[in-house]
Amino acid sequence: MHIPDGYLGPITCAFFYLIMIPFWYKGIKELKKLDPRKLPLLGVLTAFSFLVMMFNLPVPDGTTCHMVGGTLIAVLMDNPWIATIAISIVLVIQAIFFGDGGITCIGANCFNMGVVLPFVGYYVYKALKDKIGEPVAAGIGAYIGIVTAAIVAGFEFGLQPFIEPGYCPYPFTVSVPAMALAHILVAGPAAAIVTGLVVWYVKKSYSHLYTTSSTN
Numbered sequence: 001m002h003i004p005d006g007y008l009g010p011i012t013c014a015f016f017y018l019i020m021i022p023f024w025y026k027g028i029k030e031l032k033k034l035d036p037r038k039l040p041l042l043g044v045l046t047a048f049s050f051l052v053m054m055f056n057l058p059v060p061d062g063t064t065c066h067m068v069g070g071t072l073i074a075v076l077m078d079n080p081w082i083a084t085i086a087i088s089i090v091l092v093i094q095a096i097f098f099g100d101g102g103i104t105c106i107g108a109n110c111f112n113m114g115v116v117l118p119f120v121g122y123y124v125y126k127a128l129k130d131k132i133g134e135p136v137a138a139g140i141g142a143y144i145g146i147v148t149a150a151i152v153a154g155f156e157f158g159l160q161p162f163i164e165p166g167y168c169p170y171p172f173t174v175s176v177p178a179m180a181l182a183h184i185l186v187a188g189p190a191a192a193i194v195t196g197l198v199v200w201y202v203k204k205s206y207s208h209l210y211t212t213s214s215t216n
Helices: 010-032 036-054 070-077 080-098 106-132 134-163 172-205
Strands: none
Touching: 010 080, 010 106, 010 134, 036 070, 036 080, 036 172, 070 080, 070 106, 070 134, 070 172, 080 106, 106 134, 134 172
């Protein structure tokens, strides 16, 4: 889901840099209010997100996809704004030092993977956790979150022929199904299983971290 340089035009890239400013500002404010006991776990989860994004899973159409970990961070921190900051840090490091995602597209990538994904995943989890249990709800949230983020990225690609010709040449009929199917079939199930298992383990083994709710 990392959008490389050259796929989004300069107007689109600038728009997403601007739209991310309030999300980064709010996320930093929320990070400062985080229970200090959760800071080591946040560091581990951020590193985990970096790691899983580097493992590309093959999909039937000949390309690859990967899970992100945004819903996992949002659920265990009980705050999707903090997930925005954690995922954004990972994406900036990957773009600058590993060439994974374009520097011009950092804003768009942070919006897709650091805003859409964790917010959708977290609120699906919140809606379901009392009915089906936290691990299962977290897994479903992770699945819906990553698929939604992929579809949003597909729409961003599909817009380019209409608003900035010369960049991504594929219309919605190509870009949206290509992004959606890869994540529905491969990345989504991987995200669901890993997120559910990690949430189950952390909530069981480190229950002292959740005796009081973090500030939202």
